[in-house]
Amino acid sequence: MDNQKQDRSILIRKYFEEKKFVESNIQSFNHFIEKGLQEVIEENKEAEPTIIPHNIEKFKIRFGRITVGKPEITEADGSKRPIYPVEARLRKISYHAPIFLEVSTYINDVQRENFVAEIGKMPIMLKSKFCHLSKINKEELIKHGEDSSDPGGYFIINGTERVIVNIEDLAANNFMVDRSSDGSCSGRFFAARGSYKIPHTFERKKDGLYYLTFTRVKQMPLVVVLKALGLVKDEEIMKAVSLDETYEELLLNLYEFVDLKTQDDAIDFIAKRVGVGQAKEIRVERTKEILDKYLLPNIGLETQDRLVKGRNIAKMLKKYIDVQRGVREPDDKDHYMNKRVRMSGDLLLDLFRVNFKVLVGDILYNFQRIIKRGKLPSIRVIIRDKLLTSRLYSSMATGEWVGGRQGVSQRMSRTNFLDMISHLQRVASPLSNSQENFEARALHCTHLGRLCPIETPEGTNIGLRKNLAMLCSLSQRVEDADVIDKLKGVGLKEAL
Numbered sequence: 001m002d003n004q005k006q007d008r009s010i011l012i013r014k015y016f017e018e019k020k021f022v023e024s025n026i027q028s029f030n031h032f033i034e035k036g037l038q039e040v041i042e043e044n045k046e047a048e049p050t051i052i053p054h055n056i057e058k059f060k061i062r063f064g065r066i067t068v069g070k071p072e073i074t075e076a077d078g079s080k081r082p083i084y085p086v087e088a089r090l091r092k093i094s095y096h097a098p099i100f101l102e103v104s105t106y107i108n109d110v111q112r113e114n115f116v117a118e119i120g121k122m123p124i125m126l127k128s129k130f131c132h133l134s135k136i137n138k139e140e141l142i143k144h145g146e147d148s149s150d151p152g153g154y155f156i157i158n159g160t161e162r163v164i165v166n167i168e169d170l171a172a173n174n175f176m177v178d179r180s181s182d183g184s185c186s187g188r189f190f191a192a193r194g195s196y197k198i199p200h201t202f203e204r205k206k207d208g209l210y211y212l213t214f215t216r217v218k219q220m221p222l223v224v225v226l227k228a229l230g231l232v233k234d235e236e237i238m239k240a241v242s243l244d245e246t247y248e249e250l251l252l253n254l255y256e257f258v259d260l261k262t263q264d265d266a267i268d269f270i271a272k273r274v275g276v277g278q279a280k281e282i283r284v285e286r287t288k289e290i291l292d293k294y295l296l297p298n299i300g301l302e303t304q305d306r307l308v309k310g311r312n313i314a315k316m317l318k319k320y321i322d323v324q325r326g327v328r329e330p331d332d333k334d335h336y337m338n339k340r341v342r343m344s345g346d347l348l349l350d351l352f353r354v355n356f357k358v359l360v361g362d363i364l365y366n367f368q369r370i371i372k373r374g375k376l377p378s379i380r381v382i383i384r385d386k387l388l389t390s391r392l393y394s395s396m397a398t399g400e401w402v403g404g405r406q407g408v409s410q411r412m413s414r415t416n417f418l419d420m421i422s423h424l425q426r427v428a429s430p431l432s433n434s435q436e437n438f439e440a441r442a443l444h445c446t447h448l449g450r451l452c453p454i455e456t457p458e459g460t461n462i463g464l465r466k467n468l469a470m471l472c473s474l475s476q477r478v479e480d481a482d483v484i485d486k487l488k489g490v491g492l493k494e495a496l
Contacts, residue, residue: 026152103383173189175187187202
């Protein structure tokens with residue numbers, strides 16, 4: 001018996017030699033700094049002012065590589081030196097590092113200037129790769145005034161320790177079909193790509209037709225959308241939905257829109273319904289743009305992606321009809337397979353994306369203001385690094401996040417060590433605590449091993465505020481392309 005106990009203690013000791021309680025959160029922050037920041041720059045890599053000097057045909061500002069330094073402090077005399085967390089706490093200042101961005105300007109496609117500018121300060125998570133404490137041993141930690149058992153995973157903003165609380169959300173790019181109490185079904189799909197997160201809704205009305213709603217396109221007959229994407233023939237649509245059996249439910253839909261013989265006819269039908277009231281050519285172009293940009297943007301934003309989008313919508317329709325027939329079970333929203341936990345890196349990426357766009361807008365505004373005075377300014381002079389810093393810090397200090405979410409960043413509870421660990425492991429649900437949401441509050445069998453079945457507050461927040469299980473670790477986001485490449489490697493073939 002003693003041997004067995006000893007064996008178990010070895011396992012637990014080995015586990016904690018390699019992993020920490022908040023390791024997933026630290027990895028999430030590292031991923032955000034190393035890859036996420038550059039993704040945002042790639043999304044906004046060019047900016048073109050609308051007002052430019054008369055003697056210039058074209059003026060462009062391009063953004064290149066973005067890097068983050070190590071935490072430092074600028075003293076009153078202008079000198080810079082590294083700073084450790086304990087000093088930030090005692091002096092009531094923030095533990096942050098400078099963000100450097102490569103900026104270049106082009107006049108008529110000829111480079112005018114190229115420089116690296118500091119565009120702001122980034123709060124640094126303790127014990128992450130970019131923190132001074134990440135590489136030092138126990139003795140050095142004590143020498144620098146730190147608790148050697150402190151797990152890190154939080155930020156220091158104006159001397160206050162703040163935690164970014166994990167948020168659980170429904171998984172994006174995952175088609176789910178619900179059945180309501182009256183027997184009717186509804187399908188939902190959140191298409192996410194970069195700053196886009198567009199809800200798509202499938203429904204069947206009493207007239208027997210299937211409808212798709214996304215952005216400004218409200219309740220558009222699904223067959224019309226498929227024809228607009230290039231699946232023009234009825235036979236193509238039937239084969240895209242299923243090769244094995246005939247879905248009679250579709251026949252009425254196909255018969256209803258048999259007059260739409262070409263792709264352009266279908267696009268014009270959508271244009272008229274959306275209310276684009278211009279000449280036919282402009283109307284069709286605008287609708288094509290809506291289909292490319294806002295319909296399933298996760299698949300692609302180019303014209304050549306339309307057929308793939310059509311096939312995906314057909315497969316979603318197959319699932320919807322199968323649930324309606326009772327062949328397939330409806331999806332369970334509370335199953336943890338259909339959820340994703342958004343950690344600090346993910347949430348900071350949202351914050352940085354919005355505020356970087358504000359910074360680019362500010363650069364363009366200042367540039368155009370000086371152009372109106374008849375001068376051609378250097379971009380280096382008009383970048384306001386305080387703008388990005390103050391906006392990031394405002395959200396971190398108040399907890400008000402983009403998208404109107406409150407309480408994302410919270411003051412860390414330090415009542416005792418276990419209370420601190422509990423706060424760092426918290427998972428909040430976006431559902432309102434004033435509504436009943438019985439099913440969301442209940443313990444689901446998929447929580448076991450992932451979320452603690454006991455630790456949740458009593459009262460209005462019960463079941464909506466949860467905590468990760470002690471030995472729970474979260475895998476970081478995997479790129480879709482990597483998964484598809486691996487599947488192709490084991491024999492997956494693309495449909496012709």
